[in-house]
Amino acid sequence: MCTEGGSYMLDVLDTYSGGWNVLLIALLECIAIAYTYGVCRFIKDIEVMITPTGCFPAWYCFKYWWIICWCFFTPLLLRL
Numbered sequence: 472m473c474t475e476g477g478s479y480m481l482d483v484l485d486t487y488s489g490g491w492n493v494l495l496i497a498l499l500e501c502i503a504i505a506y507t508y509g510v511c512r513f514i515k516d517i518e519v520m521i522t523p524t525g526c527f528p529a530w531y532c533f534k535y536w537w538i539i540c541w542c543f544f545t546p547l548l549l550r551l
Contacts (some may be wrong), residue, residue: 498549505542514538 472481504513514534521530 494549498546501541501545501549505546510538510541513541 472478504510514537517530517534
């Protein structure tokens, strides 16, 4: 966005990339992860991807926060 056409690109992105369809897709993704696939299974998949070697120890402190966000906060905020 730092070139001469940057303001044009910003205008195009601002006009065509947002709206209700993005909110609907985000809500459906949260429902699919939290309720269809299952939060516990998704958490286990993430733990397999980051490996239990301690490369990201904050995950074990905050994984319950993410569960609450995926199941309750994000779908409620997207519905407002």
